[in-house]
Amino acid sequence: MLIAGFPAGSFQTNCYVVAPAAGEECVIVDPGQDAVPGLDDLLREHRLKPVAVVLTHGHIDHVWSVAPVCGARDVPAWIHPEDRDLLSDPAKGFGVTSAQLFGGIKLSEPDDVRELSDGAVLDLAGLRIRVDHTPGHTRGSVTFGLTEEKVLFSGDLLFAGSIGRTDLPGGDFPTILRSLASTVERLPDETVVLPGHGPQTTIGRERATNPYLAEATPPAGPARGI
Template structure:
């Protein structure tokens, strides 16, 4: 399978919004559409692809802001972890109320740990990775050796755990007991900042030694 990845950085808190594209069909998956629909649509147009799903790693405002607009525009469904319902529905817990714009989101499809989904014909494994939020998930694409880790795992760092439903012990466990079981050559694309690899994080991440 010919899989391509592209992304754009949404201003504000510099959220990475990714496009995962099946080049055999030009279908695409949007991952973490932060609040700039025109910018994300421009990325889609640049790649001449056809979105068929939106995947949310977790419910914070800076990862969901344009989700509903894009879902309506392209006639596609939003997927989110089954344990993230409460945070997505609460503008204070998802932090949008503190930013002056109350945003809530109801996913069309609630997904479970270890579930495999196939949007755009790409096999994607859902990994429940609580810690940054209790219902956060990461998305592993074995055929491309990539992981979309949201705000769970960053390059030599981890996500904050001082927001609603966060837990430092949970985030360390999610990384060490789940993500570090993936192949060392897996490339990690986080919600913010530069990409890294599982091998690099096993060796150099100070939070997970």
């Protein structure tokens, strides 16, 4: 198993490539702002051929580069239907108009967009990727699990020591707590968590130290980040 990644753009959103091994097909997870050069470097270094882009949710810091990445490689993008509209209208994720968002930035859907469903298993690049719908940060947030390898791409559901913000349109604090609980309770402690921002962690470490998994949960989610 080969997993490599880097923090992309000013948001420092983690973009990952996943493959059975070097020199094989791969899947790209969350190509955010200015991700193309870093992705090109990783693909060249490990001699990888992308077959799909999978998106944990539709916020602009996770999907900024999805159309150029998919277009250049002629591959589909997978996203949950609840967040699909954010691909072409990212301002909806912030409750502003397009003209107010980053000087009127315009994004577009890739030519081939496919919709994720809860509990689906994607067979891509020789990998079996489990999809779980985990709303709360956005309505269409999902996680991607490599069950046999005990790896979870958590998007902005779960960070090391924290969780995703819930004060943007589509966010809801009680909902993200339910998604968090259902995710954590089914995974073993040794599961490696690769989040959308910040360092990797493990389910066991988060069970022991994350205040949002404690018995006395904070009364509200964090209001920072994207």
